Amino acid sequence: MIxxxxxxxxxxxxxxxxLSGRTVDKNTSxxxxxxxxxxxxxxxxxxxxxxxxxxxxxxxxxxKKYQYVFTTGGIGPTHDDITSESVAKTFGKKYEYNKEAYAILEKYYANSEFxxxxxxxxxxxxxxxxxxxVQGSAPAFFLENVFVLPGIPSYVELMLPQLKEVLIGGKKIISVSCDAxxxxxxxxxxxxxIQDKYPDIDIGSYPYSKEGGFGTILVMRSVDEDRANKCKKEIETMLSKFVQK
Amino acid sequence: MIxxxxxxxxxxxxxxxxLSGRTVDKNTSxxxxxxxxxxxxxxxxxxxxxxxxxxxxxxxxxxKKYQYVFTTGGIGPTHDDITSESVAKTFGKKYEYNKEAYAILEKYYANSEFxxxxxxxxxxxxxxxxxxxVQGSAPAFFLENVFVLPGIPSYVELMLPQLKEVLIGGKKIISVSCDAxxxxxxxxxxxxxIQDKYPDIDIGSYPYSKEGGFGTILVMRSVDEDRANKCKKEIETMLSKFVQK
Incomplete structure (x- = not known):
């Protein structure tokens, strides 16, 4: 691990x-x-x-294994939405109305049936x-190191930025790439x-085919931008010796 | 579980x-x-x-937990492709040239460098x-109940059908749906x-928003098509009493 x-x-x-394959998960990415x-x-x-x-x-x-856990899905209004109650049971906490969330929802549904x-x-x-x-509807929540997010990708994208001040991260993970x-x-x-020379850089190799030709995207990931770029330069020098075989 | x-x-x-978010996984679906x-x-x-x-x-x-395991990714030619060797270690088997695979690849690369x-x-x-x-390039493989597939979705789609005769399945899982x-x-x-009345049917509720309006796709999954359709009918009768609120 780098x-x-x-x-x-x-x-x-x-x-x-x-799990059934009906929906492709976009939240992970x-x-x-x-x-x-x-x-x-x-x-x-x-x-x-x-x-x-x-x-x-x-x-x-x-x-227990990781610093943070992010869940998505299962916090809506229907019978199959059981995430919040399951999180309560996980922590041995009461599953009850959150007053602030209740007030938000009561206001949001003021003109229809609550x-x-x-x-x-x-x-x-x-x-x-x-x-x-921020659209005013149902909030998500976190408890200790577990962040409970909705399943709808547009809501996840609206909510995540709020956690910037809460989460403690390390150095930004830099990713540089080139098209071999x-x-x-x-x-x-x-x-x-080259990978052996740069054990601190995570070099990924991802083949693709385009218009009948083949190629490879090479991705160098590291917390050290200079090292990643040095590694990239070395890869480019190596690549210059190759032509499509 | 139904x-x-x-x-x-x-x-x-x-x-x-x-894991880095660079690629959205399409193989699961x-x-x-x-x-x-x-x-x-x-x-x-x-x-x-x-x-x-x-x-x-x-x-x-x-x-050990499931009847079958399908892996994707990590069976290519580069340093980061370590799945096959890891599978060998998992089963305590030698990691060696498969003669048939070797012959296939030797033929495939006959006009370039092997x-x-x-x-x-x-x-x-x-x-x-x-x-x-079927395109003639690198084969995948299985060992006992572990099926080791490539990461490239188009290859997975080409290879899976070959397993139809190998895998033992149950009744086909039927999925019917309606747009509430x-x-x-x-x-x-x-x-x-309705879910309580049909414990054998897995009813999923998936909200969507479209052109400013909201709706819900309801999905009924079961191995019993008649029951799924009966459940669907009951849901449609229920829905007919609702207008957008």
Missing amino acids: FSKEFTSAILIIGNEI FIAKWLGDLGISVEEVKIIPDKEDVIIASLNELR NEGRKKMAKMPEGATLIYN KVRESSIAVELSI | FSKEFTSAILIIGNEI FIAKWLGDLGISVEEVKIIPDKEDVIIASLNELR NEGRKKMAKMPEGATLIYN KVRESSIAVELSI
Whole structure:
């Protein structure tokens, strides 16, 4: 691992719709990039169904293993939204109306019916801190090191920036890349030699095919921008000796 | 769980590029839908980095817990492709050239250089069974209940159909859906009553917003098509009483 263990996280995606293949998860990519900018690496992502015992077991595993855990999904108004109650059980906290969340929702639904489903979104573990939805609707929350976010990507994108002051990150993870216009199998050996010279740089090799031709995107990730760029230069020098084979 | 425990699986996505957020994982959705058609449910997805100890620990956990495990990523020619060797270590098998895979690759690269990187793609755990790439390039493989697939989605789509005769599934998981043109918070209570009446049907509720309006897609999943349709009818009757609030 090239990054300090201290600034680690896991993402727990909760939702049958992802597991069944109906929905492609887009939250992981957004959250991981956003955390990377804060110097927090994502070490593991788990996608699980809306099942209480699985949610509790997963949370207990991940919250001990990593500095932060981010969950998405399951905090809406319907019967299959069981994340908040499961988080309460995980921490052995009461699952009750959060007064501030209740007031927000009561106001939001002032001109329509504030029914049971809508009230349910104000129920959270005792002691939860709200993460606001700037559009005025249901807030998310965090408790200790577990951040409970909605499943809808646009809401996640609205809410995450509020956590910037709460989270403690390390050095920003820099990512530089270049397009090797050759097959990765042509340069595998040479790339491996460079990786050995730069054990502090995480070099990724991602093949692509475009209009019948093959190429490879090389990505150098590090907390040290100078080193990443030095490594990139060395890779470019190596690449200049290759033509598509 | 509404499906037999017998026909379960997990997907293990191996790759730093997914964890860093650089790449959105599309394999989970494709594999899960394909398995659903065979009557095999995906119970868990784990996304992990290209780290040998993490790969081995994850494989050992998942292969004991589920009937099948599908991995994607890390079987290419470069230094960061360590999945095949990690699978060999997981099973305590030799990591060696697979003769058939070697012959395939030798032929595929007949008109260019059959270098170390390319030869590496023929190295597999002893006793592996090949999964062919119909385009003639590097095959994937399986060993016992672990199916080791490439990371590139188009290759996964080419290879999976070959496993149809190998995998043992249950009844096909049927999914029917309807578009409730109301907010899910409007119908949460009524939906919950119907879910209680149909404990054998997995009713999912997925809110959306479109052109300023809100709606909800309701998905009914079951191995019993008649029951799913009966449930759908009841939901539609319930919905007919609602207008957008």
